[in-house]
Amino acid sequence: MALIVAKFGGTSVASPERIKMVALRLIRMKQAGDHPVAVVSAMGKTTDELVGLAKALSNNPPAREMDRLLSTGEQVSMTLLAMAIEAMGHRAMSFTGRQAGIFTDTEHSKAKITLVHAGRITGAVADGIIPVIAGFQGVDKDEDVTTLGRGGSDTTAVAVAYGIGADVCEIYSDVDGVYSADPRVAPRARKLDVVNYDDMLELSSSGAGVLQSRAVEFARKYGVVIHSRSAFSDAPGTLVKEADPEMEQAVITGIAHDTSEVKVTIRDAQDRPGIAARVFSALANNNVNVDMIIQNISEDGRTDISFTCPAADLGRASGTIEGILEKVGAREYSVDENIAKVSVVGTGMKSTPGVTGRAFSALADNNVNILLISTSPIRLSVVVSADQGELAVRCLHTAFGLDSESIFEEKMLSAEELAAKKSKGR
Amino acid sequence: MALIVAKFGGTSVASPERIKMVALRLIRMKQAGDHPVAVVSAMGKTTDELVGLAKALSNNPPAREMDRLLSTGEQVSMTLLAMAIEAMGHRAMSFTGRQAGIFTDTEHSKAKITLVHAGRITGAVADGIIPVIAGFQGVDKDEDVTTLGRGGSDTTAVAVAYGIGADVCEIYSDVDGVYSADPRVAPRARKLDVVNYDDMLELSSSGAGVLQSRAVEFARKYGVVIHSRSAFSDAPGTLVKEADPEMEQAVITGIAHDTSEVKVTIRDAQDRPGIAARVFSALANNNVNVDMIIQNISEDGRTDISFTCPAADLGRASGTIEGILEKVGAREYSVDENIAKVSVVGTGMKSTPGVTGRAFSALADNNVNILLISTSPIRLSVVVSADQGELAVRCLHTAFGLDSESIFEEKMLSAEELAAKKSKGR
Numbered sequence: 001m002a003l004i005v006a007k008f009g010g011t012s013v014a015s016p017e018r019i020k021m022v023a024l025r026l027i028r029m030k031q032a033g034d035h036p037v038a039v040v041s042a043m044g045k046t047t048d049e050l051v052g053l054a055k056a057l058s059n060n061p062p063a064r065e066m067d068r069l070l071s072t073g074e075q076v077s078m079t080l081l082a083m084a085i086e087a088m089g090h091r092a093m094s095f096t097g098r099q100a101g102i103f104t105d106t107e108h109s110k111a112k113i114t115l116v117h118a119g120r121i122t123g124a125v126a127d128g129i130i131p132v133i134a135g136f137q138g139v140d141k142d143e144d145v146t147t148l149g150r151g152g153s154d155t156t157a158v159a160v161a162y163g164i165g166a167d168v169c170e171i172y173s174d175v176d177g178v179y180s181a182d183p184r185v186a187p188r189a190r191k192l193d194v195v196n197y198d199d200m201l202e203l204s205s206s207g208a209g210v211l212q213s214r215a216v217e218f219a220r221k222y223g224v225v226i227h228s229r230s231a232f233s234d235a236p237g238t239l240v241k242e243a244d245p246e247m248e249q250a251v252i253t254g255i256a257h258d259t260s261e262v263k264v265t266i267r268d269a270q271d272r273p274g275i276a277a278r279v280f281s282a283l284a285n286n287n288v289n290v291d292m293i294i295q296n297i298s299e300d301g302r303t304d305i306s307f308t309c310p311a312a313d314l315g316r317a318s319g320t321i322e323g324i325l326e327k328v329g330a331r332e333y334s335v336d337e338n339i340a341k342v343s344v345v346g347t348g349m350k351s352t353p354g355v356t357g358r359a360f361s362a363l364a365d366n367n368v369n370i371l372l373i374s375t376s377p378i379r380l381s382v383v384v385s386a387d388q389g390e391l392a393v394r395c396l397h398t399a400f401g402l403d404s405e406s407i408f409e410e411k412m413l414s415a416e417e418l419a420a421k422k423s424k425g426r
Numbered sequence: 427m428a429l430i431v432a433k434f435g436g437t438s439v440a441s442p443e444r445i446k447m448v449a450l451r452l453i454r455m456k457q458a459g460d461h462p463v464a465v466v467s468a469m470g471k472t473t474d475e476l477v478g479l480a481k482a483l484s485n486n487p488p489a490r491e492m493d494r495l496l497s498t499g500e501q502v503s504m505t506l507l508a509m510a511i512e513a514m515g516h517r518a519m520s521f522t523g524r525q526a527g528i529f530t531d532t533e534h535s536k537a538k539i540t541l542v543h544a545g546r547i548t549g550a551v552a553d554g555i556i557p558v559i560a561g562f563q564g565v566d567k568d569e570d571v572t573t574l575g576r577g578g579s580d581t582t583a584v585a586v587a588y589g590i591g592a593d594v595c596e597i598y599s600d601v602d603g604v605y606s607a608d609p610r611v612a613p614r615a616r617k618l619d620v621v622n623y624d625d626m627l628e629l630s631s632s633g634a635g636v637l638q639s640r641a642v643e644f645a646r647k648y649g650v651v652i653h654s655r656s657a658f659s660d661a662p663g664t665l666v667k668e669a670d671p672e673m674e675q676a677v678i679t680g681i682a683h684d685t686s687e688v689k690v691t692i693r694d695a696q697d698r699p700g701i702a703a704r705v706f707s708a709l710a711n712n713n714v715n716v717d718m719i720i721q722n723i724s725e726d727g728r729t730d731i732s733f734t735c736p737a738a739d740l741g742r743a744s745g746t747i748e749g750i751l752e753k754v755g756a757r758e759y760s761v762d763e764n765i766a767k768v769s770v771v772g773t774g775m776k777s778t779p780g781v782t783g784r785a786f787s788a789l790a791d792n793n794v795n796i797l798l799i800s801t802s803p804i805r806l807s808v809v810v811s812a813d814q815g816e817l818a819v820r821c822l823h824t825a826f827g828l829d830s831e832s833i834f835e836e837k838m839l840s841a842e843e844l845a846a847k848k849s850k851g852r
Binding site for chain 1: 484505509510
């Protein structure tokens with residue numbers, strides 16, 4: 001008899017038919033003796049449609065209004081799911097972020113949860129009711145609705161799981177767990193049974209889309225066990241939890257890749273103290289999320305500075321660089337939009353020398369040209385040209401012994417499931 | 427410099443283009459030195475679409491969930507209008523019913539306002555902000571969203587006007603005021619400059635759709651002046667306010683008609699005490715809204731009982747009558763769906779004898795056959811067959827001297843406006 005938070009994404013509640021499937025799953029959980037608490041995203045493309053309406057009226061909609069507007073999407077899906085459960089003869093009640101006790105700071109569109117006061121949810125569960133909570137939203141001290149940013153519903157689910165002391169936070173999506181690499185790219189990728197928080201956080205922030213890194217961060221901080229699993233099957237997925245010291249860790253957990261960044265290079269900047277600070281303060285002031293930074297060896301007092309950032313930030317990044325090019329004494333700058341970042345992730349890396357060497361050898365053997373390198377204690381990332389990205393994933397996956405014996409497509413997925421995966425992204 | 431509540435219905439905010447027009451109107455008010463406070467309905471067909479989604483999931487959706495679901499419609503339009511105003515360089519903020527301080531009882535789908543605590547709205551106005559309030563909704567003591575029933579946004583507007591002490595509550599719609607009759611039916615109908623609360627209440631509850639009777643009731647109770655006017659022009663509309671004792675009242679203010687009711691007749695029921703009570707208690711218990719009741723003169727201890735009710739209640743009415751037919755000793759019942767109720771309304775009726783006679787003569791002169799009659803101190807209603815309804819409106823309009831000198835269509839409306847009226851209803 002477990003207390004279970006079950007989060008369903010937009011695809012899982014995209015239509016009345018799918019909402020009924022989710023309702024059935026929750027009822028089955030209840031019939032099995034568990035206590036489910038649902039968290040839902042907005043239906044399918046609702047959020048995009050609302051953004052479209054806002055853009056028709058304003059180039060720069062006030063963040064407070066935008067948050068309230070977007071929050072209606074989850075409020076629609078939560079009421080519909082509650083209705084579906086009631087129509088099947090079980091008790092359900094919907095709760096907004098406010099009603100579920102999700103309090104945040106005032107940073108509209110990317111609010112951080114400051115307090116979870118889930119007494120009303122606990123009370124509903126005690127009364128035999130299945131609570132259905134709107135993901136992605138909370139309220140600030142003025143009771144104004146705030147939203148938690150991209151993937152915020154995962155964060156809501158983890159926060160609620162913490163707030164009610166749930167045994168597990170199940171995140172249902174259209175993939176059946178966390179893989180050692182994206183199976184669309186690496187057919188021999190394996191589903192992982194368990195991943196520790198640190199590895200999951202690096203995988204998520206390096207492009208593995210299955211779980212949002214903020215949710216993983218929250219789970220790590222408060223020790224919430226996440227179960228990432230498929231909305232379309234009953235097969236167990238991947239548990240994300242504290243590393244078990246008893247268990248031997250693989251050196252490398254998985255290979256992530258990310259094609260959503262671009263590379264910007266400032267050529268022949270002056271190589272003197274303060275130049276990098278000037279460049280990257282200016283970028284930060286203009287809300288450019290800089291990821292990797294590389295400064296080449298100086299020649300004749302001149303140097304090249306490269307950085308990567310999300311493609312969505314490129315406009316702001318270019319504007320910033322144009323504005324300071326002269327001030328840093330640089331000649332010109334260039335942009336490379338055709339790049340892929342490939343990351344080797346594993347907590348075991350810390351205690352195992354030679355990972356870097358093995359990675360570079362594997363890439364060299366396959367004639368993959370490395371453009372940039374960055375590392376953390378448990379991650380090694382390389383930027384390569386976009387057309388070599390998938391080859392890089394596959395050869396690193398093989399080099400670190402992650403390949404399963406059979407090819408993924410044949411073993412794990414029906415043709416239909418694979419098509420669904422290909423169209424929806426990991 | 428007036429404090430003005432301005433309510434815009436679903437048609438006025440049906441698209442981004444129309445929302446911009448509303449934004450411009452509010453800004454013009456502000457530039458003229460007034461303080462506008464907007465109240466909005468949901469965009470166009472939004473409410474119908476949400477109802478459709480709910481029906482796809484449940485035949486009998488829980489009222490609490492339904493209210494929350496429907497309340498999102500107004501929350502979308504309020505944020506979009508606030509964004510539009512801000513995009514035009516003026517300050518605006520949206521407020522839900524809760525945030526505007528609209529507290530209600532717990533009667534979901536037809537909640538009554540119990541308290542208006544509009545301090546946040548007053549504060550916004552003082553800060554130079556144009557508040558935009560979601561109509562149709564409040565919260566109950568559990569902070570669960572409630573809705574105010576059909577036309578509830580008018581009631582919100584009047585309640586807010588009362589709460590902030592506004593000088594006037596402007597209700598914008600696609601008609602330019604209250605008319606002495608529906609101009610589609612009576613081409614010589616005149617727009618009324620002023621109507622007192624009592625007359626307006628009788629007109630609204632007798633089929634004149636321009637203002638919701640609950641809003642008029644609220645306005646009468648708290649002395650809020652309503653200005654019913656067109657969203658598409660700047661021409662003054664109709665003021666609804668306390669009767670001015672100094673001013674001479676016309677005997678008759680207007681003719682209303684209503685084709686949304688049906689007539690049910692129970693034949694040959696026993697004519698003994700308690701029979702009528704039995705019939706109408708049973709109907710009330712089944713939520714049938716009975717309007718007019720007529721019991722014919724008894725013959726041989728037997729009588730016919732007729733009543734009218736909204737066509738929407740007919741299924742429940744028939745079921746009720748079938749269940750008690752034998753108990754009241756009746757032979758059979760019949761239903762007439764082709765009826766029209768035509769009402770002559772005027773406070774002046776109280777002090778002027780002969781209204782009934784003049785009405786019946788006018789109808790007789792035009793060969794209109796009266797099926798049922800009911801009266802109040804300031805209203806005389808007749809039910810006639812549907813095909814004689816419009817004729818009845820016209821001849822009563824003439825008989826009571828309400829005709830204007832020129833024909834309405836030629837004088838007041840462009841062809842386009844008339845087409846809009848015909849397609850949208852009064």
